[in-house]
Amino acid sequence: MKRTIKPLVTVFAVFALALVLAACGGSQQTSESAESTTDEATGTDTTSTTTDATTTGSGDSYKIGVIQLVEHDALDAANKGFVDALDASGISYEIDQQNAQGDQTACQTIASKLVGDQDNLILAIATPAAQAVAGATTEIPIVGTAITDFADSGLVDSNDAPGGNVTGSSDLTPVADQIKMLHTVLPDAKTVGILFCTAEANSELQATMAEDACKEQGIKSERYTASSSNEIQSVVESMIGKVDAIYVPTDNTMAASAALICSTAEENNIPVIAGEQGIYDAGALCTYTIDYYELGKLAGDMAVRILRDGEDPATMAIEYYPSDKLELLYNKELSEKYGIDSSAWESLGATA
Secondary structure, X not given: OHHHHHHHHHHHHHHHHHHHHHHOOOOEEEEEEEEXXXXXXXXXXXXXXXXXXXXXXXXXXXXXEEEEOOOOHHHHHHHHHHHHHHHHHOOEEEEEEEEOOOOHHHHHHHHHHHHHOOOOEEEEEOHHHHHHHHOOOOOOOEEXXXXXXXXXXXXXXXXXXXXXXXXXXXXXXXXXXXXXXXXXXOOXXXXXXXXXXXXXXXXXXXXHHHHHHHHHOOOEEEEEEEOOHHHHHHHHHHOOOOXXXXXXXXXXXXXXXXXXXXXXXXXXXXXXXXXXXHHHHOOOOEEEEOOHHHHHHHHHHHHHHHHOOOOOHHHOOOEEOOHHHOEEEEOHHHHHHOOOOHHHHHHHOOEO
């Protein structure tokens, strides 16, 4: 009997293995789950999403952690572009999506979690998120995106030669050209209010750039700042009667409240010039903008080069959105409301 049973067991084992292999023959399998949790120390809700993506024949599988500062159109687009670049590369990966919901203390908690998970690479979306994770590890490669100036934020030694474990793609926008656009379409504007959040280092940098550009155009500028979203409405209301236009740079706190800013300004006949398209879409007059989806793809391509090709973040220069792909947009209805002649837009090459 024993001589009969052993061959039968072997046959069934081989047959079962064949079935398992046949079931795994698809080109890609994904499973996703999302969970919202509350950090007991801060009381802040954070969102976590885990996705498994497996591509047949792609070799090693990588663990990738993502820390995003807050949900708004620009950062969400950068996140999607990053993931799409990973998918297009054909690598196998498991991704853990974490969102701090705008709370910088939560960024620290999430950063510690991702480092503790021993991910192969971490994507940091927005400056505070990158600063949190860079402070938590010097070993795990970090790719940042939607960050204006990596060097100015203390994330790298220099933008040309990062020198550590951080690199990525910059969302530096043409601030001087945006102010020149403002002066062209609003030639009677004497004072511009520069609105930004003091908690974001790169917003301070852009504010200084905007002040310099205003001086070149012969326009007076005034800073108006908020340290959190709770202060934004009162700050915007304080600008009424004091400024002729509002400039909002690529500031995450302001972008998350862009609809409030734009509606309050419009009610009081104050044009808003946006640093990026998400703010423009919320009701601003115009913008000269980058594409955050494409910016995220740049970061995704860099991540693939690190994971699959073994490139060193220390020697990977910060990448920038191509200047020849910048897009100038304006709101025709608001333009008419503010009495702007169409020839002003035509001289800039804008599209409605």
